[in-house]
Amino acid sequence: MKRDLKGRLFTVINRENNFIFNGSDTVELVNKYGTPLYVVSEDHIIDRCIEIKRSFLEKYENTRAVYASKAFLTKEMCKIVSREGLGIDVVSGGEMYTAIKAGFPMENVIFHGNNKTIDEIELAIKSNVGRVVVDNLYELELLNALAAEENKVMDILFRITPGVDSYTHEYISTGQIDSKFGIPLKEEILFEAIYMAMDMEYINLLGFHFHVGSQLFENTSHLMAVDILLELIKDVKEKIGFETEELNVGGGFGIAYTKEDNPRGLSYFVDPIMEEIQNKCNEFDLKRPKVIIEPGRWIIGEAGITLYTIGAIKEIPNVRTYIGIDGGLPDNPRPALYKAHYEAVIANKMNEEIVNKVTIAGKCCESGDILIKDLEVPEIEPGDIIAVKSTGAYNYSMASNYNMIPRPPVVMIKDGVDRLVVRRETYDDILSREVI
Numbered sequence: 508m509k510r511d512l513k514g515r516l517f518t519v520i521n522r523e524n525n526f527i528f529n530g531s532d533t534v535e536l537v538n539k540y541g542t543p544l545y546v547v548s549e550d551h552i553i554d555r556c557i558e559i560k561r562s563f564l565e566k567y568e569n570t571r572a573v574y575a576s577k578a579f580l581t582k583e584m585c586k587i588v589s590r591e592g593l594g595i596d597v598v599s600g601g602e603m604y605t606a607i608k609a610g611f612p613m614e615n616v617i618f619h620g621n622n623k624t625i626d627e628i629e630l631a632i633k634s635n636v637g638r639v640v641v642d643n644l645y646e647l648e649l650l651n652a653l654a655a656e657e658n659k660v661m662d663i664l665f666r667i668t669p670g671v672d673s674y675t676h677e678y679i680s681t682g683q684i685d686s687k688f689g690i691p692l693k694e695e696i697l698f699e700a701i702y703m704a705m706d707m708e709y710i711n712l713l714g715f716h717f718h719v720g721s722q723l724f725e726n727t728s729h730l731m732a733v734d735i736l737l738e739l740i741k742d743v744k745e746k747i748g749f750e751t752e753e754l755n756v757g758g759g760f761g762i763a764y765t766k767e768d769n770p771r772g773l774s775y776f777v778d779p780i781m782e783e784i785q786n787k788c789n790e791f792d793l794k795r796p797k798v799i800i801e802p803g804r805w806i807i808g809e810a811g812i813t814l815y816t817i818g819a820i821k822e823i824p825n826v827r828t829y830i831g832i833d834g835g836l837p838d839n840p841r842p843a844l845y846k847a848h849y850e851a852v853i854a855n856k857m858n859e860e861i862v863n864k865v866t867i868a869g870k871c872c873e874s875g876d877i878l879i880k881d882l883e884v885p886e887i888e889p890g891d892i893i894a895v896k897s898t899g900a901y902n903y904s905m906a907s908n909y910n911m912i913p914r915p916p917v918v919m920i921k922d923g924v925d926r927l928v929v930r931r932e933t934y935d936d937i938l939s940r941e942v943i
């Protein structure tokens with residue numbers, strides 16, 4: 508696949524002036540599958556997994572990488588990730604069930620969640636998930652009791668709230684003290700939790716987890732959290748005699764949504780993290796624990812684009828021009844939720860002169876359903892195709908049926924060959940759960 512110096516996919520154009528994505532003509536994809544359409548490059552996902560192996564797993568011993576499946580999950584995605592040697596993290600019974608149905612090796616699954624239900628915990632125990640990341644003491648007792656019924660010992664980590672801020676939207680920041688996630692770093696609470704876990708017959712405490720936030724461009728929050736966690740690891744060894752075997756440092760590595768975004772790559776995060784962990788272990792005379800990373804967006808985000816057909820065009824003289832598309836908030840809620848920015852091209856008019864600045868409006872009955880503001884475009888007419896870039900993460904997985912709009916299909920591309928992975932939802936699919 509062709510990339511620029513920053514590792515981004517080149518925008519390739521063919522003789523018809525069409526946008527070629529990963530070797531496939533996007534206009535032909537639209538003719539074949541319709542719009543809106545999620546298109547995902549399998550080659551890009553594989554490239555990212557290879558990069559994880561090269562820059563992390565093979566470079567540092569005693570490490571593990573899991574894909575945060577909340578970013579984008581289908582059974583096919585489970586198979587790709589598993590083939591590439593990564594585990595996955597799941598945060599719900601539904602994500603776990605998808606992994607089970609895909610035949611994913613469940614020992615490589617990490618189960619997260621701040622309020623796991625009894626049913627979900629039972630499913631985790633019965634399906635032999637590899638790790639449960641325990642978020643609170645209620646869950647710890649529940650897990651121990653339910654594991655006893657199955658006579659199984661569950662390997663766990665505690666999710667710790669390290670109390671560091673991250674520089675991202677507040678809704679995707681998770682490491683600060685005032686967070687619903689994790690056990691606060693207060694000795695009386697945390698030590699109590701460790702004592703409890705060590706006393707429990709069906710719990711095997713292996714270590715700790717933190718996740719500071721998502722779409723981060725700086726490594727400072729991770730490094731601050733590493734320092735805090737290593738102090739904790741030293742303290743629990745000295746004061747309780749607990750030896751930490753695993754430290755999961757979460758995900759959050761940022762990607763490029765627009766030309767303004769300049770992510771610095773995986774090594775920018777993992778090299779200093781590993782160095783800091785090793786330095787602190789040397790300083791405190793600790794054996795370095797196994798280190799786990801769990802990127803989601805970094806693996807899948809730039810692998811995806813969404814194709815839409817342009818319909819109504821509303822020009823308000825001296826104000827703005829709205830370009831209506833046949834999707835929007837239901838297939839991509841991120842601009843409305845996080846003020847996320849996206850970039851797009853007119854896929855059937857790639858070499859035409861830019862003449863206008865327009866606003867791309869979704870078709871939902873919400874004024875906030877605006878996908879992109881001030882997009883520079885050539886002359887546009889109804890029927891043109893727009894390709895929104897970097898929609899691989901948290902689009903398909905966060906899609907809804909608001910306004911009873913069916914969710915788009917997912918097409919994967921490998922070596923320029925397309926295949927349907929998820930079919931388009933129908934109106935009857937939407938009505939299928941109604942019993943009266």
Ligand SMILES: Cc1ncc(COP(=O)(O)O)c(C=O)c1O
Pocket residue numbers: 575578596619681718720721722757758759760801802803804805
């Ligand atoms: C516990 C945990 N791990 C990993 C991730 C993945 O984050 P990202 O997609 O930003 O890598 C998240 C989501 O923010 C998370 O909550």
Ligand SMILES: N[C@@H](CCCC[NH3+])C(=O)O
Pocket residue numbers: 678679681721722841845900901
């Ligand atoms: N859903 C968020 C990322 C997950 C945040 C919390 N774990 C996004 O679209 O950016």
